[in-house]
Amino acid sequence: MVNLKGNVMSSTNLPMRRFVAPLLAVAVVLLGACAAPGGSDSGSDTDKGDASSLDQAAYDKEDADRTATFEGDPAQPYLQYLPGGEMVDPKPYARTTPGKVCFSNASLSNVWRQTGWITMYEQYKVLKDQGVISDLVMRDAQDDENTQVSDIDFLIKEGDCDAFIIAPATVEATASAIGRACETGKPVVVFDRGTTETCITSFVHSIGGYAWGIDSASFLADQLEEGDTVVALRTAPGVDVFEQRWAAATKIFKDAGLKVTDHITGADPAEIKSVMADELTSGEVDGVWVDLGDQAVPAIEAFQDAGMDIPAITGEDNMAYLRAWDELGFNGFAPVYSNFQWRTALLAVAMLFQGEEIPKDWTVPQTPITSDELPEVIKANAEMPDVHSARCGCEDMPSFPGPWVSRKTP
Amino acid sequence: MKTSTTSTGSTGPTDSAASAAEGPTKTSATPSAAPRKSVLSRLLNTFLDPSTAVYPIMVALFVVLILLNPTLGEPDQFTRLIGRMAPIVIVTLGQYFVLVSGEFDLSQGAVIGVQVVVAGSFIGDDNSRIVPGLLLMLAIGVGVGAFNGLATAYLKIPGFMTTLGTMFMLGGMTRYLTGGAASGNPSEQFREVGRGGIDVPLLGYLPWSVLVLAGCLVVAAVLARRPVGRLLVARGDNPTAVSLAGANRGWLMARGFIASSLFATVAAIVLVGFAGTHPTVGQGYQYTAIAAAVVGGVVLGGGRGLVLSAAAGAFVLETLVAVLNASGIDTSWRATVQGLLIILALTLTAARTKLGPLLTLRRRSTS
Numbered sequence: 001m002v003n004l005k006g007n008v009m010s011s012t013n014l015p016m017r018r019f020v021a022p023l024l025a026v027a028v029v030l031l032g033a034c035a036a037p038g039g040s041d042s043g044s045d046t047d048k049g050d051a052s053s054l055d056q057a058a059y060d061k062e063d064a065d066r067t068a069t070f071e072g073d074p075a076q077p078y079l080q081y082l083p084g085g086e087m088v089d090p091k092p093y094a095r096t097t098p099g100k101v102c103f104s105n106a107s108l109s110n111v112w113r114q115t116g117w118i119t120m121y122e123q124y125k126v127l128k129d130q131g132v133i134s135d136l137v138m139r140d141a142q143d144d145e146n147t148q149v150s151d152i153d154f155l156i157k158e159g160d161c162d163a164f165i166i167a168p169a170t171v172e173a174t175a176s177a178i179g180r181a182c183e184t185g186k187p188v189v190v191f192d193r194g195t196t197e198t199c200i201t202s203f204v205h206s207i208g209g210y211a212w213g214i215d216s217a218s219f220l221a222d223q224l225e226e227g228d229t230v231v232a233l234r235t236a237p238g239v240d241v242f243e244q245r246w247a248a249a250t251k252i253f254k255d256a257g258l259k260v261t262d263h264i265t266g267a268d269p270a271e272i273k274s275v276m277a278d279e280l281t282s283g284e285v286d287g288v289w290v291d292l293g294d295q296a297v298p299a300i301e302a303f304q305d306a307g308m309d310i311p312a313i314t315g316e317d318n319m320a321y322l323r324a325w326d327e328l329g330f331n332g333f334a335p336v337y338s339n340f341q342w343r344t345a346l347l348a349v350a351m352l353f354q355g356e357e358i359p360k361d362w363t364v365p366q367t368p369i370t371s372d373e374l375p376e377v378i379k380a381n382a383e384m385p386d387v388h389s390a391r392c393g394c395e396d397m398p399s400f401p402g403p404w405v406s407r408k409t410p
Numbered sequence: 411m412k413t414s415t416t417s418t419g420s421t422g423p424t425d426s427a428a429s430a431a432e433g434p435t436k437t438s439a440t441p442s443a444a445p446r447k448s449v450l451s452r453l454l455n456t457f458l459d460p461s462t463a464v465y466p467i468m469v470a471l472f473v474v475l476i477l478l479n480p481t482l483g484e485p486d487q488f489t490r491l492i493g494r495m496a497p498i499v500i501v502t503l504g505q506y507f508v509l510v511s512g513e514f515d516l517s518q519g520a521v522i523g524v525q526v527v528v529a530g531s532f533i534g535d536d537n538s539r540i541v542p543g544l545l546l547m548l549a550i551g552v553g554v555g556a557f558n559g560l561a562t563a564y565l566k567i568p569g570f571m572t573t574l575g576t577m578f579m580l581g582g583m584t585r586y587l588t589g590g591a592a593s594g595n596p597s598e599q600f601r602e603v604g605r606g607g608i609d610v611p612l613l614g615y616l617p618w619s620v621l622v623l624a625g626c627l628v629v630a631a632v633l634a635r636r637p638v639g640r641l642l643v644a645r646g647d648n649p650t651a652v653s654l655a656g657a658n659r660g661w662l663m664a665r666g667f668i669a670s671s672l673f674a675t676v677a678a679i680v681l682v683g684f685a686g687t688h689p690t691v692g693q694g695y696q697y698t699a700i701a702a703a704v705v706g707g708v709v710l711g712g713g714r715g716l717v718l719s720a721a722a723g724a725f726v727l728e729t730l731v732a733v734l735n736a737s738g739i740d741t742s743w744r745a746t747v748q749g750l751l752i753i754l755a756l757t758l759t760a761a762r763t764k765l766g767p768l769l770t771l772r773r774r775s776t777s
Contacts, residue, residue, distance in 0.1 A: 237742050262741050268693065269685035274494045278735055281481040298685060305605055386594065 054210075054247040062211040070365050078340035078393040079347065082363040088202055093187045094355035098134035099162030101349055102155040106169035106193070107143040108409060111294075111318070111387035116342030118403050119394045121410040123343045126398065132350045137161075145173035152177040156184060163349045164188045168195050171240065187352050191345040193241070202358055204345045206338035206366040209244025213291075215368045216245075216314040217252035219333040220287045223312045226257035228286035231279050233295045235267045241337075245291045258287075269298035276302030287311050293318035293334070300324050317369055317377075320386035326378045334369035340393025367391070461707035461715060464722045467755070471729040478736040486614030493607070493617030495728040497677040497684070498698055500623060502706075502724040503630040503717060504673025505699035507639070507666045512646035512712030513562060513569025515667060518674040518699060520580035521554055522692025525678035527584050530687030533596040540600050544679070551675035552668055554580070559664030569667070577696075588689065595686040604683020619680045626676060627721060633669065634717040642666050646712020702727045705755045727752065 065082060072080035101124075108114055117138070127133040137159060141148035148169045155161055164181045168174045168190065175197040181188045182199035191204035220230060230253060235242050246262075253260045263275045276299050279285055288299045293316025303310045310330035315321030317336045325332035341364050348358050369377055369390065377390050383405050384390075394400055456462045476483040482491055501518055508515040525547050533543040558576055562569040595601065607617035633639050641662055645652045653659055678692060685691055700710075706723025708715030730751055734744045 234741070263735065264741050264744070266690060266693075267688070268690040269688045270497070270681055270691055273685055274732075275735060277490065277494060278479070278482075278732055281487050282479045282736065294688070301605070301686070 054251060058208070059210045059214075059248060059251075062208045063214055065207045065363065066211045066214065066366075076393075076396070077338070077365050077367070077391075078343045080365055081359045082361075085363075086360040087357045088352070088360050090352045090355045090357050092185075093163070093201075093352040095162070095353045098128070098131050099349075099353050100135040100137070100160060101133055101163050101165060101346065102159045102161035103136060103138040103165040104148055104151045104155060104167070105138050105140050106148060106167045108140055109143055112337070112339060112389055114407065114409055115387070115389045115392055115404070116339050117409055118407065119340065119392055119397070120342040120346050122394065122397050122399050122403055123346050127346070127350050132353055133346075136346070141169050143169055145169045148174050149177040152181055156181055162186055163352070165345050165349060166190050166195075167192045167345075169193075172196055187349060189345050189348045191341050201352070202348050202360055202362055204341050204348055204362045204364065206336075206341055206364050208366075209241045209337075210248040211366060212335045212337060213245035213248025214252060216289060216333060216335040217249035219314060219368075220289055220312055221252050221256035221258065223331060224256070224258060224286050227259065229259045229261070229284055230287045230289055231276065231285050231299075232260055232262035232289045233272055233275070233291065233299060234262055234264045235292045235295065237264055242291045249289055249291075253289075260289075265295060267292055267294045269294075272298040273302045273305070277306065280306050280308060285311060288313040290314055290316075292316065293321050296321040297324055300328065300330070317390040318386070319381055319384050319388045319390060322369065322374065322377060322381075322390060323386065326374055332371065332374075334390075336366045336368055336391045338364050338366045338391055338393070339389040340364065340391065343393060459707075460709075461719050463758075464706045464719050464726060467705075468722045468726050468729070471726055471733060475729055475733050475736065478733060482732075484614075485612065489607075489613050489616050489620055491732070492623070493619040494684070495725060496617075496619040496623040497681045498695060498702070498728055499721050499724040500626045500673050500677040500680070501695045502699040502702045502720050503626055504670040504677075505696065506630070506703050506708060506715065506717045506720040507633070507642055507669040508569065509700065509703050509708050509710065509720075510646050510712050510715050510717075511642040511663065511666045512649065513573075513663070513666070514700065515558065515569065515573045515670040516696050517554060517558060517573040517576035517580060518670060518696040519692045519694055520577040520584070521551065521671045521674040522678040522681060522695060523584045523689070524550060524580050525675050526682045526687055526691045527588055529596045529600065529679070529682045530594045531587070533600055534594055535597050537597050537599050540597070543596075543600070547675050547679065548672070551671045555668030555671035556664045558671070559662075559667035560660050562667070563660040563663040569663075573667075584689070596682060601683040601686070604680045604685070619684070622676065622680055626673065627718065630673070630717045630721070638662070638665050639717075643713060643715075646709075646714075648713070698727060699724065701752055701756070705752070726755070 068082060070077075070080040071083040074080065103120075105113075105117070108117055121136070124133060124136040128135075137155070139151040139155065141151050152164075152166065152174065155164065161184075163186050164184075166174070166178055166181065166188065168178070171194055175195050178188065178190065178195050178197040179199055182197070187201040188199070189202050189204060190200050194203060194205065224230070232246070232249065232253075234246055237243070250260070261279065265271045265275060272295055276285075276288075280302065288296075288311065290296050290299065290313075296313055296315035297320050299313055300310055310328060312331040312333075314333045314335065315325065317334050317339075321332070322334060325334075344362065344364055348362060351358050380395065381388060381390050383401055385405065385407060387407070388404060392404065394404060457466060481487050501522075505515055505518060528547055528550065529543060532546060533539045554576060558569065558573050561567060561572045565572075598605075603618045603622065607615055607620075610616045641652060641657050642665075645657075645659075645662060649659075652662070674692075674695075677695070681691055702724035703715065703720040704710060704723070705726050706715070706720040708720050708723075730748060734748055739747060
């Protein structure tokens, strides 16, 4: 409704308002578009992966590694590694006194990272008691690559560090800072997301995103018939780990002749449930694939709320999903991105301090949880909160289970 | 707001739904011409009037959605669809009272975040804590709104900045309380309002969230016609006049912002029921609400706009998302297309705001 009188009355401040309102409108719309469903996931980095294409060589290697035999005791998966690779000569790094470890962490903004940090810190306490490590300093870059670069530079200049552990926020942007850390001559261990910098002492990681996608998508392909419909829930586009999982799954689904519709949800449960409810009204859904465990439970609830049987739904090793799977008895499968690599990264430094050799490319196993193993995993983690990662590799820690139950991050 | 004299012309009683609701207009139309042209001109005016033009758009989008996915046209599926849209519509109702007074409330999403965490951690599995939990949530809503309103009025900080600060404060608090990752859903009984519903005759199924939405629409419509609603519009139009007329600026703004955060709180109650506890719940809802209100014809800077049209704007944006999801557009492009369509909708609104009076004036001059 046009109010002429109002216009006249407010003519004194009209010029300013004319100018400001459209500006604000543009700002708000831009922000709104960013924050619209499918926006950013609070817990993920913004690294631009190679979105569309699948790196066939990496895919084939990870596919093979899934079934490879790992060196070491399976009871200590965090010390296992793929044999046959180059080993690091520990002589330059061996110490007779406890050393100080500086850790530049990409973020603590999701539950997987929090669980990992709790495990790493408890491992530090053990190593401190053993007189191997004197101190562990962590700087949290809060998912910001620029913050991380200054964190690393600060640690190099002021940290008085005897070793560096770096969990990069993004692969490329932190590379030069990691290079400067190498120049100190101290050991530099990188884990989780990789780096393009080649000077590092060791890179600790589990098999990878392709293997994750192959595991979970193959499960669905085995369960379903050609022509069946799969709904894929994706967290965020352009994040390398999610893109790898999705690229592998797409390939498997295509080869199996499954029909796939995908949605980007930002892992927002409200968005997931809306999308699933729409999908359930538009036709039969025979299976659901997720690229992050957080997404599975809302998808399960969507079937419950619609009064439908729950089909095959994949998840991850988060307890919320495992419990829903156990209680509701649907056809589930949990691929794993091994949380214990946080522990491995610190142990790698400790081993160098003690003069033990470690793999230069340290691949730890990532073993999915299947329905056969589920009852055992549920029982072993009865006390654990819903956000706990079952494959924490932390059960043999002397302080277990206290810190993982209370989840007070140090 | 009694100056809708632009609609006097030979076309008869061309008052829109908006002005019709606000009392008789001083039209002096020739009665004989009225019956023939009134329906058409009424329709035309509905399209031209920025504060009601959203309704035909809303209806058209719902039709497109149902054509794309006919199941959604079944009564019980349609009520479920409305139920899923309820939270964002409720948030928009709250945002309206702030927008129309010439301010912005950017803290709504953060309010939802805090409330979702409170529901998860305070109520948890203990059904006996549902009532105290609800009271606590309402108290938080009132507290945040009062702070926003008083700071805006007395510290003379634009609401845009005040609520930006509140947003960061609440976000930080949520982060501190949860360590960055909320955990633990509230009890199923508490979640019923967002997940459940009742079987009713005719419609088949009615989600509780639709009833909550209906209640909110009534409350908002009444509030908009109460003195406080009128004064908020007047403040958006001319704050000096409102001050000189003797209105209490602080108390007025406080009530506007309290309405905003209370509606956000109600949305949070529905959302945590629907979706459960997660740090992303509610994120960015304030931006969608602002965009929705503008699509619904609310003028940024305040002074103009109808609360139910703002709600219709929210339905438009939500239906748009559903249409895009059903349309088969490549996933990576959906957010971009959605952004472009919002800008297009806003451009149309802006164009109508300029063209509307011109066209009505021209018609008058031909009489």
